[in-house]
Amino acid sequence: MSNMSSNTPERRWPETCATDESRLLWEFLTFLRITAVTKVEGLDREQAAATPIPTSPVVSAMGVLKHLTAVERYWLTIVGGGSDLPKLWDSHPESSWTFGDDETPESVIADYRAEWELAGKALEGRAPDEPAAADDTRTVRWLLVHLTQETARHVGHLDFLRELADGAKGE
Secondary structure (H helix, E strand, O other), X not given: OOOOOOOOOOOOOOOOOOOOHHHHHHHHHHHHHHHHHHHHOOOOHHHHHOOOOOOOXXXXXXXXXXXXXXXXXXXXXXXXXXXXXXXXXXXXXXXXXXXXXXXXXXXXXXXXXXXXXXXHHHOOOOOOOOEEOOEEEEEHHHHHHHXXXXXXXXXHHHHHHHHHHHOOOOO
C-alpha cells in the first residue's frame, strides 16, 4: 500500500541503534499510528464502514481508528497528561467503535491525527519513569508501551479488514 495522502508523514522504522528510550517509545508508536492510517486511506466510506467479521459486529476500519482515537485520548492525554478533556466513550464497551452517518474515512483519520497532537502536547517533556499525571500508579513508560501494544494489536485487525475490503496487502 502506498502513502496515499500528502498529510500522512512518511512511515519509517525507529532508530535501530537507539539510545534515547523516550524517543524510541514515541517512534514505535508513531510507526504504528501511520501504519493504521495507511490501512484506511483510500477506502471509500462503504468499505471503511464494513463489518465483515460476523462475531465482531462493530469491528470496521473506521471503528478501529475511532477506538484508537478514544484510547489515545484516555491513556495519554487524560491519564498521562492530566487533561480535563472528556473521554471519547461512555460506559458501553462498544461505544468507542461507533461512528456517525456524517463521518468518513477522511474525517476519522483527521480526528485520529489530531489526537496524536493532543497526546504529544499532554506528555511533552515528561520522562518515561515519571508517574502519569492522573494516576501515579502508572509511569509514562507504561502508558506508551500500553498504547503501542494496543495500536499494534489493532493494526493487525486493520490488515485483515483492508484485505477483505479491496484485496490490498501491505507491510
